[in-house]
Amino acid sequence: MKRALKHLPALLLAVGLTGHSSWVAAGALSLLPPDATVRATLADLPQLRASTLESDLARAEQKKLAAGPHEWILRAGQSQRRITGGERYLEQELGLERSVRWFGKAGQDEAIGAQTVALAATQRADTWHEAGRTLLADWFEALREQVAVARWQEQQQLALELQVLVEKRVKAGDAARLDLLQAQAEYGRVSAQLQQARLRLEQVLGQLQLNYRGLPLPQATQLPVPEYGNAEIDTLQARILDDNHEVELAEAGAELAQLRARRQERERMPDPTVSLRAVRERDGQERLLGLSLSIPLGGAVRSAERDAAVARAGMARERLALVQRKVAADARRAATEGVRSVAVWQTLEQVAQQTQQQASLMLRAYQAGELTLAEALTGRRLALEALLAAQSAQIDALQAEARVRLDAHEIWSIDEPKHR
Known part of the structure; x- marks a missing residue:
């Protein structure tokens, strides 16, 4: 019996040792796809193509504001004058008129147009950043499922080897039929878990390829060590807040609302x-040339529009304050997660090592006849669960690190990425 069991401890201990990732160069960057590929993928997303059209629309709006709302109006007319007694005269009239912006309205319109273009550019940068966040989450979800499949494949192979060994023992009369049933059940359980993990991976990879055409599939053969274990939370938060598109977008919106409020204030005047009028009367016997100026009399409508613009500007300022608070809280949360998740992974890693030692002792006890195979298999399952939890926590820490780098515009930025 002991001769048949002498290889069991080394075999079953592989549940923990085989599943451990081999540490590679520190940092989450080694897990990410090439920067140029990501940029091309993001630029091809429908929301980014739409934001490019929004920028074109903003430039067209800028041209419209620069030209002004007023156009030249040409008036022409012809009439016949009849005088009692039978005389008739042909008369013509020609007029040209146009409203003109005054009191600096043209300059204000140009400023609004420029700010509209700037707002569209900031909106595109924010859309780019949000698309990058979504891609990052989808990418790490695929990595997480790849790691799970790899671990369950290893466990299936180990369970199969265990089942073969127990079958030999049963044939040799060194083990009960119950042990074989338990080994077969364990193999079936692990195989079912592997099938479920493969299904989840297939779904995630399919969605990844559908949403991000041209992006290579992630490879999770090795997991790097997270870098932010000893980082300062305040430092990471400051890096995120240093250049934030969400705040810049709210600031641009508030500035545009303020410009429009000032412009509406000028509409009180x-x-x-200005009209130029040329008239030819009595078959040309009389000719008139005149210049006229007309000014509308402002009323309650203009005052109401001004009040509405002022209110919208105030609302934009309050939205800016709200966004600033939200972004500061999000940055703090991301920085905290980037640092603390490393400690969580380290703790779970220690737990995984301890459960592996426990599984080893239980296998030795089974070999000595002090425990049943069911008890030894329970220890093995606990070791596997601890390993999966530790690797999941490691991926969480790497994802949190990548999220901080993304929010700090160190990777995948619409502009040149920062290197820190």
Whole structure:
């Protein structure tokens, strides 16, 4: 019996040792796809193509504001004058008129147009960043499922080898039929878990390829050590807040609302209309040339529009304050997660090592006849669960690190990435 069992401890201990990732160069960057590939993928997303069209729309709006709302109006007319007694005269009239912006309205419109273009550019940068966040989450989800499949494949192979050994023992009369049933049940359980893990991986990879065409599939053969274990939370938070598109977008919106409020204030003085009029009367016997100026009389509508613009500007300022608080809280949360998740992984890693030692002792006890195979298998399952939890925590820590780098515009930035 002991001769048949002498290889069991080394075999079953592999549940923990085989599953451990081999540490590679520190940092989450080694897990990410090439920067140029990511940029091309993000630029091809529908929301980014739409944001490019929004920028084109903003530039068209800028041209419209620069040209102004007023156009030249040409008036022409012809009439016939009849005088009692039978005389008739043909008369013509020609007029040209246009309203003009005054009191600096044209300059204000140009400023609004420029700010509209700037707002569209900031909106595109924010859309790019949010798309990058989504891609990052999807990428690490695929990595997480790949690691799970790899671990369950290892466990299936180990369970199969155990089942073969127990079958030999049963044939040799060194083990009960119950041990074989338990080994077969364990193999079936592990195989079912592997099938479920493969299904999840297939779904995740399919979604990844569908949403991000041209992006290579992730490879989780080795997991690096997270870098932010000894980082300062305040430092990481400051890096995120140093250049934040969400805040910049709110600031640009508030500035545009303020410019529009100032522009509406000038509308209290309506634009005058200048008219040039040429008239030919009595078959050309009389000719008239005149210049006229007309000014609308502002009323309650203009005052209401001004009040509404001022209110919208105030609302934009309050939204900016709200966004600043939200972004600061999100940055703090991301920085904290980037640092603390490393400690969580380290703790779970220690637990995994301890459960592996426990599984080893239980296998020796089974070999000595002090424990049943069921008890030894329970120890093995606990070791596997601890390993999966530790590797999941490691991926969480790496994802948190990558999220901080992304939010700090060190990777996948719409502009040139920062290197820190």
